[in-house]
Amino acid sequence: MRIISRKTLKEFWDRHPDARQPLQAWYIDTKQALWKSPADIKEVYRNASVIANNRAVINIKGIKYRLVVAIRYEYGIVTIRFVGTHQEYERIDASVI
Numbered sequence: 001m002r003i004i005s006r007k008t009l010k011e012f013w014d015r016h017p018d019a020r021q022p023l024q025a026w027y028i029d030t031k032q033a034l035w036k037s038p039a040d041i042k043e044v045y046r047n048a049s050v051i052a053n054n055r056a057v058i059n060i061k062g063i064k065y066r067l068v069v070a071i072r073y074e075y076g077i078v079t080i081r082f083v084g085t086h087q088e089y090e091r092i093d094a095s096v097i
Contacts, residue, residue: 001030001031001033001034001035001072001076001078002031002075002076002078003027003030003031003077003078003079003080004075004077004078004079004080005048005079005080006027008080008083009023009024009080009083011085012065012084015083016027016065018061018064019060019061019064019065020084022041022060022065023060023067023083024060026058026060026067029067030078034076035071035073035076035078036038036073037073038050038056038090041056045058047059051094051095052095053070053095053096054070054071054073055071055077055081055088055094055095055097056067056068056069056071057071057094060083064085064086065083065084065085065086066079066082066084066085066086066088066089067080067082067083068081068082068083068089068092068094068097069081070086081094081097082094082097
């Protein structure tokens, strides 16, 4: 998959160093993936939530952090829409962010 944008992840782990390793692992795994449907994501990330508007919510470092991505399956593109703490995630609407 092509991921847009790694810079968002880096900015986050610069503020939250304990998120660096799990976010880097997610990035590497996703870059090598070829997701064609939500089922492909659930196969790798069983705790991921697939929600409206081709969004997926992935828990990072247990449930301490949340990553929201928008996926264009037909083009193989994953766009990072949000990365934040669990508390920050509670204040957004992940299906439209």
